[in-house]
Amino acid sequence: MSANTEGFKTFWEQLTPERVAHIGEYYTDDAYFRDPFNEVRGLPAIRKIFDHMFVQLHEPRFTILEVVHQGDTAFFVWDFTFRMKSYKPEVVQTIHGSSHVRFASDGRVSYHRDYWDAANELYAKLPVIGALMRWLAKKMA
Known part of the structure; x- marks a missing residue:
């Protein structure tokens, strides 16, 4: 793994x-x-997203499970754990996802795209929306 990736x-x-x-x-x-x-x-704009994350969530934490690095590109597989402040704050939630990252010539990230399933990893766990999502999934199956 490169120094930038690490x-x-x-x-x-x-x-x-x-x-x-x-x-x-x-x-x-x-x-x-x-x-x-x-x-x-x-x-x-990027800083605002992550500042907001800390306002909305208790104890947000990324655990990197796997890293693939080639040239100026890296792919990270991760688990993101947190507790929602506004809904069931006692329950630890986990989102499994990945990030595609490209490094600029100075070693900093110029491109970062996260991939994760918002429907199943987040929406399905919410009371009203979750029930609707489960109903739709059954109808589509």
Whole structure:
């Protein structure tokens, strides 16, 4: 694993509100970020997403399970654990996903796209939406 990949992995596994403030050490100024809920470009927009995560969730934590690295590209497989502040805060939730990352020539990330199943990993666990999702899944099967 390259030093860039290892540094990025460590950053995500040790992410805290304080470390979000230093996100520019790991992302280029014009970095692109996309996940199932967001598509943004630039450090302020990326920082806002992760600041918001710490406002909405208790103890959010990424555990990197696998890393594949080739050239300037890396692929991370991860588990994201957290507790929602507004819904069943006592229950630990887990989302399994992956991230496709490209490193710029200076070693920072210029492209970051997260892939995870929002329907099954998140929506299906919510009371009203979850019941609707399960009903739709049965009808589609």
